[in-house]
Amino acid sequence: MPMLGGVRPPIAALLCGLLAVSALTALGLGTVHEQDVPQALSDAERQIAQDAADSVGTSINASARSVRRSAASATPAGSSKPATVLRSLLPTGHPAAGGVLLDPRTGKPLAASGEKVPLTGVDAKDLARPDTGNIAPRVVASGTGAPRMLLFARVSVPVADRKQDENQDQAGDLRGDQDAEERGLLFVVSEKVAAPAVYGAGRTGQLVDRNGKVCASAPTTGAALAAATGHRALPAAAANAANTSVHTGDVSGSVLGDGRHGLRRVTGWASVVSEDGKDDASGLGLTVLTAREVPPAKAGADHMWFALVAAGALVVIAVLVTLALWGTMQRPLLRLHLSAARLARGVGEVPERRAELARPVPVLGFGEPGRAGRALESIRRQLLGETGPEPAQEVRRRPGVRALVLVCALVIAAWGVPLLFLLNRVPAAKAVPAAAVADQQARTEAAADRVQRSLGGSRTDLAAAASALSGASRERAAEVLRRERADHPMFRSLYVLDRTGALVQQVGKQPVRPLVPPIGGGITQVNTSGKIPAIAAYARIPAPGKAKGARKAEDTAPAVVVAEIGVDVLDDLVSRPGLGSVWLTDERHRVLAASAGFEAFQSLPSRRLTRLVAKTDAAPGGAGKSASAVLHAGTSPGEGLSVAAAAPLAQKGPAAGLGWRVVSAEPAAALKLAAYQVQARTMLAGLLALTAGGACLGWLHIVVVRPLRTLTGCAERLAAGDRRTVLFPVHHDECGSVTRSLELLRQALVERDRGAGADLAAVPAPSFQCDSAP
Structure with missing residues (x-):
């Protein structure tokens, strides 16, 4: 029955069940083959290119916002000569190669500064229309052969100021009718296309357009890679991603080249495009190429037997x-x-x-x-x-x-x-190639540079805001502070202190700990204990011209503008895909920010990590240097060895005196190495059989x-x-x-x-x- x-x-x-596990064991272990260039190195090169592309995009977006902010905040006073207006529009500290002020009605330049701005293909009348959004940057060819990036902003000049200088000649006059005043003027800034920042010994970097033409190269290795990279060398996937200008599909990848002189070239590419494709850099069609030659690994044993x-x-x-x-x-x-x-x-x-x-x-x-x-x-x-x-x-x-x-x-x-x-266990010191450890260090240095650039750019913009606050009324100062916080999401609080340390004005959230009025300007760590790390950028407000009887008001005049930086923004800055656990530490090696959950001012997870960070400390009279190793990071129980690296945040600039470090640790088992793939599949087979x-x-x-x-x-x-x-x-x-x-x-x-x-x-x-x- x-x-x-x-x-x-x-x-x-x-x-x-046991027969199925035996079949999976034969297929899973038999299909793992040792490669002369591990997949982990190709993935690392792709991620390094992605880091460089993000850095390029951030730099372009910051430059475009700086030009538009300068055009919006500048108020021409006194003479309305075009040269005077142009000088007031050029951003403070901006590395502009040239600038020009255009009359959108005729398209003719009214004033120019620096090198000649290439205006081929620029329709001033169409770009100056106020009913459109922000004008996207452009990469154009110049007469010198090197491409230039053009940044645009609309400028409005009061009619009353225009009529003051009617004796000027027509070519250089700002005079116009009411219709011309509504359209305003077009401000164009020309700057060199910045080369991508790449790290790692022997690594090259280039920034190419959608046609494969080199726009900029890393200064140390530009010629070598430019000779080997042309229109045909741009991968098809990279060209498609550059032409779409939207975050669709793959925006990064890697290509393994042929062997030469006993070395193999690994090339990584990444498009300069955001996820939504709506930022200033997405429409440029730029692609970052990085390359490095690595020695092929020795052929390992076949796992089929x-x-x-x-x-x-x-x-x-x-x-x-x-x-x-x-x-x-x-x-x-x-x-x-x-x-x-x-x-x-x-x-x-x-x-x-x-x-x-x-x-x-x-x-x-x-x-x-x-x-x-x-x-x-x-x-x-x-x-x-x-x-x-x-x-x-x-x-x-x-x-x-x-x-x-x-x-x-x-x-x-x-x-x-x-x-x-027990079986198929390989020591991490032998399984992880030296090139993978070097890539981890290079990516950690790139993360440190990302944090340093963000802090430095915020400090520069804060200095410009401090200049705008000089002699401004209370209503004008509040408007400047609100605009500055809206332009910088990393500022959780903006406030102004007088010479006695009293709080004069404030926008945003309540400060974690108000700063004592410091001397000069820079970035500082306000507290060394507590639940939330307090980090602040500050800038001195220039004193306006003294009037008679203003001696008593000098002590209560605004002296310092302070921007408190949110820790969550620093968490986002240090978090990078494929980099593992990342920490931002202070000079005493205590955690200020991290890619995962942490307690303020806690120690690093293991003493080995702390000793690795100590190796980056600068000797007396010298600068700190990066360090990397394969060690037990202690990020989670039973995790095993990790590839760890530490890099100083900055050797110069506003954050140089902080002594901060960026530390990363990626589990060695997470790397796509044949030894770890065999180990993982062997463990999986044993686990399936027992289950x-x-x-x-x-x-x-x-x-x-x-x-x-x-x-x-x-x-x-x-x-x-x-x-x-x-x-x-x-x-x-x-x-x-x-x-x-x-x-x-x-x-x-x-x-x-x-x-x-x-x-x-x-x-x-x-x-x-x-x-x-x-």
Whole structure:
């Protein structure tokens, strides 16, 4: 009859599961091949190009915002000569190569400064329309051969100022009608295209346009890469990404070049495009190319032989375990089921079936199936009247089916545990190539430069805001502060202090800890303890011209503008994909910001990381340098070795005196190296084998072993003369079938004893039911 559950499904599932794990082992380990250039180096080069592209995009966006902010805040006063207006528009500290002020009505330049601005293809009338959004930058060719980046801004000059100088000649006059005043003027700034900032010894970097033409090269290696990179050298995926100008699909990648002089060139590319494609740099179609020549790794051993041996051993174990379970559990239990059913038919009402009782019950297997078979044979003989109840004798219990299941589990564990914990283990010092450690250090240096540039740019913009606050009214000062905070999301609070340290004005959130009026300008760490690190940029407000009687108001005049920098913004700055855990530490190596959760001013996760950071400390009279190593970073328990690096934040600029460091740690197992891929797949194979074996054998123990042990006890008590215990079948399988047959046999024995006048009360028996549900 069909069985719902029973002994066969768990054994069949065990066989199928182990065979599937053996196939996965052969395929998973056999397909891992040692490469002369590991995938980890190609991925690192792609990420380095992406870091450089993000830096280029941030720089372009900052320059465009600086030009527009300068045009919006500049207020021409006094003379309205075009040269005077142009000088007031040029951003403070901006590396502009040239600037020009255009009349959008005629398209002619009214004033120019610096080198000649290439205006080919610039429609001043169309760009100066006030009903459009911000004007996107452009990269154009110049007469010198080097491309230039043009930055645009609309400027409005009051009509009253224009009419003051009507004696000027027409070419250089700002005079115009009311319609010209509404259109305003067009301010154009020309600057050199900045080369991408790349780090790492022997690495080259270039910035190319969508046609593959080189716009800028890293100053140390520009000629070498420019000669090897042309229009055909730009990868097709990079060209497509540059032309879309939107963050769709892949915007970065890597290409492995041919070998030359015993070295292989790894080229990474990344498009200068934001996720939404709406920033100033996205429409330029620029792509960053980085390249580095690495020595090919030595050819490693093929893992196919190990995969076949491991898979074959598991196949043998699966077959042996299945045969053992089939011969000692499945086959005897099925025979027991058939024998019990045959005896139950023999005690029925049909006389022709009485002959079923004449056939002995075969006793197969050992343990519980054998004991149940012997008890069933005793019951058969009692039904025939050949013998009476056989009292159970105290015998030494031998190993049964439970011991068999345990032995099968140990055999499977003998294959899975070594794979999970012992085999294919390679020391990280040998598995991680030196080039991967150098790439981690280069990316950490790029992260430090990213933080330094952001802090330095904010400090420069704050200095420009301080100049605008000089002599401004309270309403004008509040407007400048609000605009400055809107332009800089990293400022959580902006406030102005007078010479006595009193708070004069404030916008944004409440400061964590107000700054004592410092001298000069720069960036400082306000506190060294507490729940939130307080970091502030500050700039002195230039004193306006003194008037008579202003001596008393000098102490209460605004002296310093302070911008408190949010820690969450620093967290975003240090977080980079593929760099692992990153921390920004102070001069005492305590955490100020991190890519993951942290407590303010906590120590680094391990002493080894702290010692690595100590190596970057500057010697007396010198500058600190970066360091990297393979060590236990201690970022999480049981993680293993990590590739760690530390880099000083800045050697010059506003943040140079802070002594901050950027520290990173990437688990070595996360790198795409063949040794770690083999280790991970070996561990996975062992884990799958243990899981499949444990699940199927546990299933077998629940549905077969435990009910069989209960059934054996009931059969032995019935054979010993227990006629009062009612047997209730609760399983729809072989054990349940045998239990039903035993109940029929019990009823037949009771009827026979009644007919013979047997004294049933003389046979004591406990009042409980057999074959209860586990």
